[in-house]
Amino acid sequence: MLEVLEVTKQYGRKVAVDHISFTVNQGEVVGFLGTNGAGKSTTMNMITGYLSCTEGKITVNGHDILHEPEKVKKQIGYLPEIPPLYQDLTVWESLNFTYDLKKVKVNKKAHLEEICELVQIKEVKNKLIQNLSKGYKQRVGLANALIGNPPILILDEPTVGLDPKQIIEIRKLISDLAKTRTVILSSHILQEIEAVCDRIIIINQGKIVADDTPGHLVQMRQNERRLTLQALGEAEKIKDVLASMEGVDHVSYAKTEDEDIYEYYIQTEEDAVRRKVSGILAEAHIPLLELHHNKPTLEDVFMYYTTPTYEKLEEIDFEIIEDDEEYVGGREDASNL
Numbered sequence: 436m437l438e439v440l441e442v443t444k445q446y447g448r449k450v451a452v453d454h455i456s457f458t459v460n461q462g463e464v465v466g467f468l469g470t471n472g473a474g475k476s477t478t479m480n481m482i483t484g485y486l487s488c489t490e491g492k493i494t495v496n497g498h499d500i501l502h503e504p505e506k507v508k509k510q511i512g513y514l515p516e517i518p519p520l521y522q523d524l525t526v527w528e529s530l531n532f533t534y535d536l537k538k539v540k541v542n543k544k545a546h547l548e549e550i551c552e553l554v555q556i557k558e559v560k561n562k563l564i565q566n567l568s569k570g571y572k573q574r575v576g577l578a579n580a581l582i583g584n585p586p587i588l589i590l591d592e593p594t595v596g597l598d599p600k601q602i603i604e605i606r607k608l609i610s611d612l613a614k615t616r617t618v619i620l621s622s623h624i625l626q627e628i629e630a631v632c633d634r635i636i637i638i639n640q641g642k643i644v645a646d647d648t649p650g651h652l653v654q655m656r657q658n659e660r661r662l663t664l665q666a667l668g669e670a671e672k673i674k675d676v677l678a679s680m681e682g683v684d685h686v687s688y689a690k691t692e693d694e695d696i697y698e699y700y701i702q703t704e705e706d707a708v709r710r711k712v713s714g715i716l717a718e719a720h721i722p723l724l725e726l727h728h729n730k731p732t733l734e735d736v737f738m739y740y741t742t743p744t745y746e747k748l749e750e751i752d753f754e755i756i757e758d759d760e761e762y763v764g765g766r767e768d769a770s771n772l
């Protein structure tokens with residue numbers, strides 16, 4: 436079990452990680468999510484002992500990374516964002532070098548061959564690392580992390596910079612590895628996290644803002660129903676009609692390519708609103724052209740926990756005409772969750 440307890444990291448006056456705590460149990464596959472600069476790499480570097488904590492404590496199966504670094508490091512395989520590979524070694528030389536550094540005890544040749552088979556790098560074993568594609572370099576990085584059979588794998592953005600085919604291959608490889616190991620995976624790619632992880636930790640500005648299963652995080656946003664519709668007529672009048680409906684929290688609108696048609700964005704916590712919209716508009720003799728119910732996705736969850744209010748509005752795919760003060764309230768609620 437990995438335990439991160441009230442851990443803080445300061446770079447000079449910059450607080451990169453701020454009193455975070457979480458536990459990862461054996462066999463869990465945890466996605467570590469956050470925007471650029473949120474503190475993911477700093478946290479991973481502290482867990483793996485590459486960086487010391489300014490405050491707090493990290494233990495792996497009861498061993499403190501600060502006091503028993505060798506014991507902890509033996510249990511962790513780390514694939515940093517940029518794998519540190521000696522470009523002028525062949526793949527096989529690189530693996531041998533890591534094996535020696537890690538002072539692994541199992542039969543060398545058999546162990547390294549098994550890993551080459553697992554990450555599918557047998558065919559490039561004798562190639563110089565500098566001549567490998569980025570996808571293969573990532574596999575070699577992963578192979579290095581697997582030397583010594585560590586039960587915990589920490590992977591920092593393992594698919595960044597890879598082409599779509601390589602991404603699919605590495606993702607499949609991670610899923611296979613996760614069957615028998617504890618994995619902490621940092622990524623910006625939500626489909627990746629959703630495909631591989633059974634738990635998500637979201638970090639924002641150095642603080643943990645969410646820690647749950649992907650399904651439950653999405654479910655918690657179910658209350659926030661959003662309807663998008665297009666209707667024909669005068670925008671302000673239509674907006675007033677929609678806003679007058681019981682259960683509607685907020686309405687905004689934006690231009691479409693057709694100058695008579697605006698798109699309306701309704702925020703509500705009641706499913707009944709969706710059922711009543713067409714009737715209300717018909718009563719007011721307003722032709723309804725389209726109506727969509729936007730179900731929350733993991734992307735919505737991520738945006739909810741990591742986006743400042745003003746960006747949240749900009750992120751919507753059309754020009755916002757209204758100022759939305761209710762979003763400000765919503766944001767404050769969000770940070771309390």
Ligand SMILES: Nc1ncnc2c1ncn2[C@@H]1O[C@H](COP(=O)(O)OP(=O)(O)OP(=O)(O)O)[C@@H](O)[C@H]1O
Nearest residue numbers: 446449450451469470471472473474475476477478
């Ligand atoms: N060595 C350093 N000195 C000073 N500040 C640093 C250092 N390393 C990171 N930071 C700062 O600490 C914060 C967290 O950085 P970190 O690299 O952990 O974020 P991240 O979530 O991994 O981001 P990314 O997704 O871009 O890799 C950022 O504001 C970053 O600028």
